[in-house]
Amino acid sequence: MREIQKDPKPGMPFNMIEGMMPMFPMIAVVGWMLVLIALFVGFTVLSPAQSAFFADAKEARETAAAGSTFVDANVSRHVIEAWVPQFKFFGLGLGLMAITMALGTIAKKLRHMGKVIAAHMPANLAPPTPPIPGRVRMFQLSTVMGVMILLAALIIGIVLATGVVPDYFNHTIATELNTAEVNSELLSQLGTVSSYAKWLNPLRIVGMSFLFTAITLALTVIINTLRMQAGMLVQFYNKASG
């Protein structure tokens, strides 16, 4: 058996991504934990806040003053709805990233296996080692892009949940929020809190799409590697037996 050639080390950021690839089970567990935390927050904070807010008549809810149980509950439920969905999707994103990394690891092992078989062939019959497919870098970049978009959505959610959302809802509904005048700060804040979900939710799906694309690209790397190695073996068979 001849010596197996090692692949050259990739540059940044691919060396970092490839270094993280074997950690995929841990990343999947972390992703699952984040979704579990989202469930826990839903059970322990969001549900009680909703329950507290809707525990009395509309008039009582809407005339409650800032600092009251009703207004605090109203703030809590809107704050949680600003960051928890982004947090949950980030957890799902880590799960998808783990799948991509697992497929990447399989592709890497397949390449190594191909080299081992080629190393057992006589030098005059062995095929040259093919270069690393460009799609490997594409799926790695697509994975990073997807996770970064989901992380950006989470950061935006946290910024909203610690800024404009509590600022707006920490007011009496009937006498302050409903009577806000044109060009007032409250009405401008209402514009923000009523519109962010309209673009942030699709942005999350764009992030997920990059991760789905990364999985598809990683699968094409595996499929093409299998096809190419089968082709090389057939060539070897024809040369050796012909």
Next chain:
Amino acid sequence: MLNVAPPKSSWQAKVFPVLTAIGWILVMISFVIGLSLSSTASGYFGENTKESRDGAAVGDALLGDLETLTVTPRWLEPLTFLGVASFMVGIALAFSTIPNLLSNRGQVLNVCFPILVKKGE
């Protein structure tokens, strides 16, 4: 009979890239419409008092905005999820090509292995 031919291309291998492309098209359409809706929501809620919003009469632009804001999400979300489903079907079809490839690889290796052993001696 021994099979020493490379694997044949399957229909799944031809269809899954198309489904990925459809997924991207649907997701990007919903993102662009989402941006437009966000702008409408920001204008509707952020530039009009509750009194004017509640008092909008038939034919008023405000009532049109309200209709857009309440109607569009009802079909936009299923459209987005159709995009997500397209990605997932694409992934499933890509996976479905692998068993045949592995089966072919096993057959080819089965034929090549004795030659490898003989030539390696």
